[in-house]
Amino acid sequence: MTTDLATPRTKATDQDRLRRQLQDYGVYYGVAVLLLVNILFTPHFLSTENFRTQAVQVAPVLIVALGMALAIGSEGVDLSVGSVMALSTSLISLYLGYGIWIALAAAVLGGAAVGVANGALVAFIGVQPIVATLALMVAGRGIALVLLPQLKDVHDPSMASLGSGDLLGIPYLVLIAAALTLLVAFVVRRTTFGRQLLAIGDSRPAARLAGLPVRRVLILVYVASGTLAAVAGVLATARLTASDPTSLGTLMELSAITAVVVGGTPLSGGRVRIGGTVAGAVLIQLLTATLIKHDLPPSWTQIAQAVVIVLAVYAARERGKR
Amino acid sequence: MLSAKSVSKTFPGVRALDEVDFTARAGEVHALIGENGAGKSTLIKVLTGVYTPDAGELTYDGAPVRFTTPLDAQHAGISTIYQEVNLVPLMSVARNLFLGREPRGRLGLIDFARMHRDATEALRDLGVTVDVRRPLRELGVGAQQMVALARAASVDARVVVMDEPTSSLEPREVQTLFGVIRTLRERGIAVIYVSHRLDELYEICDRVTVLRDGKVVHTGALADLDRLRLVALMLGREIETVQKEGLTSFTGTHDTETEPVLTATNLTVRHHLHDVSITIRPGEVVGLGGLLGSGRSETAKAIAGALPADSGSVTVAGERVRTGSTPAAIRAGISLLPEDRKAEGIVPGLSVRENIALAALPRLSRFGLVDEKRIDDLVDTFIRRLRIKASSPHQKVGELSGGNQQKVLLARWLAMHPKVLLLDEPTRGIDIGAKAEVQALIDELAEQGLGVLLISSDTEELIEGSDRVVVLKDGGTVAELTGPEVTEQNLLRAIATTELA
Amino acid sequence: MTTHPTPTDPVPPPSTPPIPSAPAPSWQDEATGPTRSERLSALAQQHGALVTLVVAVFAAWLSFDTFLTTDNLSNMAVSSAFLAVVALGMTFVIVTGGIDLSVGSLFALGGVLAAWGSRYGTAVALLLPLAACALIGLVNGLLIARSRLAPFIVTLAAMLGARGILLAVTDEGSRTYLVDKDSFFAKLGQGEALGVGVPVWITLALFVAGAVTLRRSRFGQYVYAVGGNEDAAALMGAPVARTKIAVYTLSGLCAGLAGALNAAWLVSGVTILGSGMELEAISAVVIGGTLLTGGFGFISGSLVGVLLLKVIQNVINQIGSLDSAYQQVVSGGFLAVVVMAQTWLGRRRRVL
Amino acid sequence: EDDASDDKSAAGGEAGQAVSEQGGKTCAIGAYGGKKLDLKDATVGFAQSEKEANPFRIAETASLKAEADKRGVKLLTANAQSQFSKQISDVQDLIAKGADLLVIAPLNSDGWEPVLRAAGAKHIPIVTVDRKINATACKDYVSFIGSDFVEQGKRAADQMIRTTGGKGKIAILLGAAGNNVTTERTKGFEDRVKEKAPGLKVVFKQTGEFAREKGQQVTEQLIQSKPDITGIYAENDEMGLGAVNALKGAGKKAGDVKIVTIDGTKGAVRGIVDGWIDGVIESNPRFGPLAFQTLDDFTRGKKVGQDIVIKDSAYTKDNAKSDLNKAY
Numbered sequence A: 001m002t003t004d005l006a007t008p009r010t011k012a013t014d015q016d017r018l019r020r021q022l023q024d025y026g027v028y029y030g031v032a033v034l035l036l037v038n039i040l041f042t043p044h045f046l047s048t049e050n051f052r053t054q055a056v057q058v059a060p061v062l063i064v065a066l067g068m069a070l071a072i073g074s075e076g077v078d079l080s081v082g083s084v085m086a087l088s089t090s091l092i093s094l095y096l097g098y099g100i101w102i103a104l105a106a107a108v109l110g111g112a113a114v115g116v117a118n119g120a121l122v123a124f125i126g127v128q129p130i131v132a133t134l135a136l137m138v139a140g141r142g143i144a145l146v147l148l149p150q151l152k153d154v155h156d157p158s159m160a161s162l163g164s165g166d167l168l169g170i171p172y173l174v175l176i177a178a179a180l181t182l183l184v185a186f187v188v189r190r191t192t193f194g195r196q197l198l199a200i201g202d203s204r205p206a207a208r209l210a211g212l213p214v215r216r217v218l219i220l221v222y223v224a225s226g227t228l229a230a231v232a233g234v235l236a237t238a239r240l241t242a243s244d245p246t247s248l249g250t251l252m253e254l255s256a257i258t259a260v261v262v263g264g265t266p267l268s269g270g271r272v273r274i275g276g277t278v279a280g281a282v283l284i285q286l287l288t289a290t291l292i293k294h295d296l297p298p299s300w301t302q303i304a305q306a307v308v309i310v311l312a313v314y315a316a317r318e319r320g321k322r
Numbered sequence B: 001m002l003s004a005k006s007v008s009k010t011f012p013g014v015r016a017l018d019e020v021d022f023t024a025r026a027g028e029v030h031a032l033i034g035e036n037g038a039g040k041s042t043l044i045k046v047l048t049g050v051y052t053p054d055a056g057e058l059t060y061d062g063a064p065v066r067f068t069t070p071l072d073a074q075h076a077g078i079s080t081i082y083q084e085v086n087l088v089p090l091m092s093v094a095r096n097l098f099l100g101r102e103p104r105g106r107l108g109l110i111d112f113a114r115m116h117r118d119a120t121e122a123l124r125d126l127g128v129t130v131d132v133r134r135p136l137r138e139l140g141v142g143a144q145q146m147v148a149l150a151r152a153a154s155v156d157a158r159v160v161v162m163d164e165p166t167s168s169l170e171p172r173e174v175q176t177l178f179g180v181i182r183t184l185r186e187r188g189i190a191v192i193y194v195s196h197r198l199d200e201l202y203e204i205c206d207r208v209t210v211l212r213d214g215k216v217v218h219t220g221a222l223a224d225l226d227r228l229r230l231v232a233l234m235l236g237r238e239i240e241t242v243q244k245e246g247l248t249s250f251t252g253t254h255d256t257e258t259e260p261v262l263t264a265t266n267l268t269v270r271h272h273l274h275d276v277s278i279t280i281r282p283g284e285v286v287g288l289g290g291l292l293g294s295g296r297s298e299t300a301k302a303i304a305g306a307l308p309a310d311s312g313s314v315t316v317a318g319e320r321v322r323t324g325s326t327p328a329a330i331r332a333g334i335s336l337l338p339e340d341r342k343a344e345g346i347v348p349g350l351s352v353r354e355n356i357a358l359a360a361l362p363r364l365s366r367f368g369l370v371d372e373k374r375i376d377d378l379v380d381t382f383i384r385r386l387r388i389k390a391s392s393p394h395q396k397v398g399e400l401s402g403g404n405q406q407k408v409l410l411a412r413w414l415a416m417h418p419k420v421l422l423l424d425e426p427t428r429g430i431d432i433g434a435k436a437e438v439q440a441l442i443d444e445l446a447e448q449g450l451g452v453l454l455i456s457s458d459t460e461e462l463i464e465g466s467d468r469v470v471v472l473k474d475g476g477t478v479a480e481l482t483g484p485e486v487t488e489q490n491l492l493r494a495i496a497t498t499e500l501a
Numbered sequence C: 001m002t003t004h005p006t007p008t009d010p011v012p013p014p015s016t017p018p019i020p021s022a023p024a025p026s027w028q029d030e031a032t033g034p035t036r037s038e039r040l041s042a043l044a045q046q047h048g049a050l051v052t053l054v055v056a057v058f059a060a061w062l063s064f065d066t067f068l069t070t071d072n073l074s075n076m077a078v079s080s081a082f083l084a085v086v087a088l089g090m091t092f093v094i095v096t097g098g099i100d101l102s103v104g105s106l107f108a109l110g111g112v113l114a115a116w117g118s119r120y121g122t123a124v125a126l127l128l129p130l131a132a133c134a135l136i137g138l139v140n141g142l143l144i145a146r147s148r149l150a151p152f153i154v155t156l157a158a159m160l161g162a163r164g165i166l167l168a169v170t171d172e173g174s175r176t177y178l179v180d181k182d183s184f185f186a187k188l189g190q191g192e193a194l195g196v197g198v199p200v201w202i203t204l205a206l207f208v209a210g211a212v213t214l215r216r217s218r219f220g221q222y223v224y225a226v227g228g229n230e231d232a233a234a235l236m237g238a239p240v241a242r243t244k245i246a247v248y249t250l251s252g253l254c255a256g257l258a259g260a261l262n263a264a265w266l267v268s269g270v271t272i273l274g275s276g277m278e279l280e281a282i283s284a285v286v287i288g289g290t291l292l293t294g295g296f297g298f299i300s301g302s303l304v305g306v307l308l309l310k311v312i313q314n315v316i317n318q319i320g321s322l323d324s325a326y327q328q329v330v331s332g333g334f335l336a337v338v339v340m341a342q343t344w345l346g347r348r349r350r351v352l
Numbered sequence D: 001e002d003d004a005s006d007d008k009s010a011a012g013g014e015a016g017q018a019v020s021e022q023g024g025k026t027c028a029i030g031a032y033g034g035k036k037l038d039l040k041d042a043t044v045g046f047a048q049s050e051k052e053a054n055p056f057r058i059a060e061t062a063s064l065k066a067e068a069d070k071r072g073v074k075l076l077t078a079n080a081q082s083q084f085s086k087q088i089s090d091v092q093d094l095i096a097k098g099a100d101l102l103v104i105a106p107l108n109s110d111g112w113e114p115v116l117r118a119a120g121a122k123h124i125p126i127v128t129v130d131r132k133i134n135a136t137a138c139k140d141y142v143s144f145i146g147s148d149f150v151e152q153g154k155r156a157a158d159q160m161i162r163t164t165g166g167k168g169k170i171a172i173l174l175g176a177a178g179n180n181v182t183t184e185r186t187k188g189f190e191d192r193v194k195e196k197a198p199g200l201k202v203v204f205k206q207t208g209e210f211a212r213e214k215g216q217q218v219t220e221q222l223i224q225s226k227p228d229i230t231g232i233y234a235e236n237d238e239m240g241l242g243a244v245n246a247l248k249g250a251g252k253k254a255g256d257v258k259i260v261t262i263d264g265t266k267g268a269v270r271g272i273v274d275g276w277i278d279g280v281i282e283s284n285p286r287f288g289p290l291a292f293q294t295l296d297d298f299t300r301g302k303k304v305g306q307d308i309v310i311k312d313s314a315y316t317k318d319n320a321k322s323d324l325n326k327a328y
């Protein structure tokens, strides 16, 4: 690009650059450090089996986090994702009798429907996202339990192979998560929807006056988040070979938000980092794995998580104006 | 009284202040001028503790000082009105006025009765009568500015800093303000005054410091400097080139067609407008005159669908436009450059490039996918054509100076190829150079057949720029001046007579 | 609770004489003041929770003869007291535009520390949890105000960290410290005055103090200013960072105190308390009319919000046979309806 | 009062509870306070602790409801959804609502003082089921009916020692942290192992939070880092089934890793039949008949046991198939 831009009066200093580097890539360094620590100190860490386990476990969290990243980018948040997973697992069990495809469709539509409800509350009524989705978080799990009041085993063979099968050694779960990650990254970077989403997240009034379809974009954001959470619910069900609406997805909203924020997406909206989100989810997964593998007690686990979260967001923080 | 020695301040990619020396003396009104982005606001923020300088030092009363927060500066007796109205909209007028120095009674609790009395009085002194218990946001921009002024003036300050205090004031309020400034000067207070309006400077200021690109290019008595030299210093150009450009850059009247491109009929918005009708013909610049709060901005917003109208209709080129919908208005070819650039115009975190392309995105994409190449071309064109100063198209708009932000917004709308352009205070807070460019641009657009609605508190600009002026008062149309009737006197008379009615 | 509900004014207007001659600017609102219906909806927004509460109480009274009994009311009062104290601190945080997710864990930690400390006397039983929870609140505040980290994520980490500390103190949750039933500390939870439980009195006193602080102290003005427009507040000389640090410390303090009082009431430091309490407290504050975006809200509303949540739960129990799944659907639906009504009522006034 | 009637009163085909020991001490209405009444005219309040989603809770609530129906007693229910504070106010609400008698399935053993005082003031008889309350029987409450969790842990240890031959490395999937069921089942197991089979080492203890998914995830990590694990003790069936999933996913075969769990749900007992699980210690949730019988006896003025510990059976290869219908 060659334009007659005014030349900047100074160049960015090296210190600036280093700081930016840390700010932008801190989470990747974190992942690298944890990998290194594990390779050195955790027995049997360097094995394909182990990496496969970590990848499979992180897949549902990552898929939920992708939707969460969109919601956060629009200056919102979606607390209902965990309940949507529960709803989707209930719907699967309920409709499995009609065939696997119908069950899958029902589960995903259920998630999308919650997304529509969230989106409508946020976009049309103007309820703040955190409260709107809190209401659906409470009600959503209730509905899931009304539909399927108890844990139920899922015996469907195609569900079982979805949960544990693989293609060329890569588990379906991981493939699906990777495909969805690429899709969402593409949407954020290359589509009008992505640009509009960021503008809305950065300045809602300006976006509105610029004629952007604010409501449509917001509804789509929550529909995407709900749908992705439902997909995660399907995958978790397939892996568990059971529908457990009581505990499936509990605290998932917090894990997903953590992954997104640790990955460098600011909660104040206007920016979405998909690569960072992947790294954030992987960081939390590796940390949990490390703590479990070394058999540390729950007190340690919780404190360590707290410390790592703070360190990660501290490294990625936007510096003050001074 | 307050001075800076060799002060420098660098932002990522920009050296906003470069070894600046500056002194404000007791009992003088010191003008600080320069183009957009010259570093005026930055200097003020350094002087008042918002920013800490990278190098150099401040002295106050002869002793070196270091303010680390605005509070430090306030405690030291420096009171400031910052460039953007910086108050808390949800809090009441009185609470805003007295934040941090509320009168306190027993138990250290705030004495509201006294606070309200004092606030009412302080505002009344400035000719503003409002219920001080109402939320500040219910006041117009101008009234808010007066509240900020009252706040600054009611402190026992020894230095008062004003960064473009008049940009949203009417002539009458400007006079009130000057009255206040004169009293301050008589009391031996140092006043630092930033404005792009040269008339004002000559009316009220004693000395002047000119900044260009972060450097001081001149300091001295204002009387020693004539207008042309002043402008030449600011712009860094020869006097002759400046001379040619005149006061405003409007060329006069335009050839207009007879069929209106926009017809707004009987627009009514409860509390804001009643039965406002306006027509704009292609190639015509229609001015909208009136006092603060007369409903000019609301008229523009109602036409652009940004304010839902209770009744009335808008047609563009004969086609009825759905009211209350910005996208519908934009599709019909109406573009609005909003008054509050910071809150409603720019998307600060996005780049210059994304901001320019924002509204036109659907046109710049295929199947919902963005066409980067076409955006680059478009952005390139506009950056060059409007001479937007940015370190790169990828610089965040929030980091640009006000004038350049405004140009980015203009670019955003011009990229839409609108039929009608509604400009609400398009040159507010813009330096002379940029102002001239924007004005010339408005002219050029009209010539190309665009219909323009121009709202401006700068009477001169309104008169010289418009072919026709519609005067509003209290949300209703009260007069319309056409052709030769468009003079400053007629405009003032229209506003004045209606005020008696 | 005698505070006025809007941040615009707590005191009757001073009788200012009308200014006759001065050229009155046109933003005087004689002609264009709010209409009757607008004024009504404004009132409804501010007192929406109170109206809903009154309606709910009335409906419950008509439907269940065991609802409006002294027993039931005093039970509800005592068991709401702890959440109310947590919500009190949360209100300050939310008015500054922040959020505090750590309160549930701090509530539990406060209780455990109080029970542990009670063997060394009432002073320790109270001061230990207060100091510990205030300290964690202070760390939250420092990270948020000085390092500019997002409140959501900082307090989320604190929620995990405080729970971790609790587990460490209790042998991974396997030890429950007990409070001596006859100690003075236990009286703070168990005692009654004028037929009303001591925790209720303490809560009321705290709410009065909190309301006065928020509405009538300079600190309170700073809290509103920081939430209303942080940059402006800073430029006006408000100590933004200190205000933020103070509200998170206060919130931690409130959560710890609530936990300690709760431990005195239960006479033990129960380890499994407090999960989900942060969301309950936030709901109560929001239902009470405080804007989650900050700058607007009032203490009395939060109390009403807590009571409203309590009444709903009580009514569900009054029905006595509602499936636990339906209970959640009802609660979630109710929350949605309340915030929708509030937003809808508030929208007409929002000028934007 | 031995409950010979119990087997009959249990819902068809399922195994009702049987009392194993009555601990000697008894309680009668005179000692406790309060007046006699006829259970048929009384209102009973039941405070459930967790959502009825876990098979244990489903069976527990259903059993109480069925028995109330059968006896024509009015039953009020409340569910604390795993929140202890809510359970306290639930019970208070039940009292205020007019419950004459209370059956409580406590979420936690400590922290019941306010409830006990309120009930004590009105002399409302309380029977706690499943978990115990730390208070004085026959003063603060009438009696406790339920299992001995320490004992369950010990029996699980016995089963583990039997199937592993007393040698090898053992992992424990703990229940929810801070819960006394977890604490006691761990204590019983570890004490017994230490005492009886020093060759059996507990090398891994992580919480699976009583949930299948968590149990699966933890086990997946476990078999990566400790591939030579001999046995897994899961403190409830759900986590045990999660462990089975993990082992299957890692390509292990049934029997490679020995699994012992507690509860006796259908899924786990079927796991024994399939060969993946080696033993299930029962924790019988069908408290309805026994609880109502106790209340009935008590309010009639008869003596009832203070500590009614039920006889939990166990499922192994030998009886899993035949007793599958007894599982819940």
Ligand SMILES: Nc1ncnc2c1ncn2[C@@H]1O[C@H](COP(=O)(O)OP(=O)(O)OP(=O)(O)O)[C@@H](O)[C@H]1O
Pocket: A321, B011, B012, B014, B015, B016, B034, B035, B036, B037, B038, B039, B040, B041, B042, B043, B083, B399, B400, B401, B402, B403, B429, B431
């Ligand atoms: N926070 C910031 N971050 C980065 N750059 C900044 C920031 N604030 C100001 N600048 C840059 O510093 C330079 C000086 O800006 P400043 O606001 O002082 O100009 P000004 O003279 O007040 O202009 P105007 O007349 O438009 O108000 C500009 O180039 C601007 O882009």
Ligand SMILES: Nc1ncnc2c1ncn2[C@@H]1O[C@H](COP(=O)(O)OP(=O)(O)OP(=O)(O)O)[C@@H](O)[C@H]1O
Pocket: B138, B139, B140, B141, B142, B168, B271, B272, B290, B291, B292, B293, B294, B295, B296, B297, B298, B339, B455, B457, C027, C028, C029, C032, C033, C351
């Ligand atoms: N009582 C009131 N309630 C609500 N809003 C009010 C009230 N009085 C005035 N306002 C608002 O204050 C604003 C007046 O200032 P504003 O600057 O927008 O007016 P304007 O005519 O557009 O002038 P300008 O061109 O200077 O902006 C209007 O938005 C008006 O609706």
Ligand SMILES: O[C@@H]1[C@H](O)[C@H](O)CO[C@H]1O
Pocket: D054, D056, D130, D131, D181, D210, D235, D236, D237, D262, D263, D283
């Ligand atoms: O005994 C029961 C069951 O084991 C259940 O799985 C958890 O709660 C306990 O009380």
Ligand SMILES: [Mg+2]
Pocket: B040, B041, B042, B083, B163
């Ligand atoms: Mg400036």
Ligand SMILES: [Mg+2]
Pocket: B296, B297, B298, B339
């Ligand atoms: Mg205006």
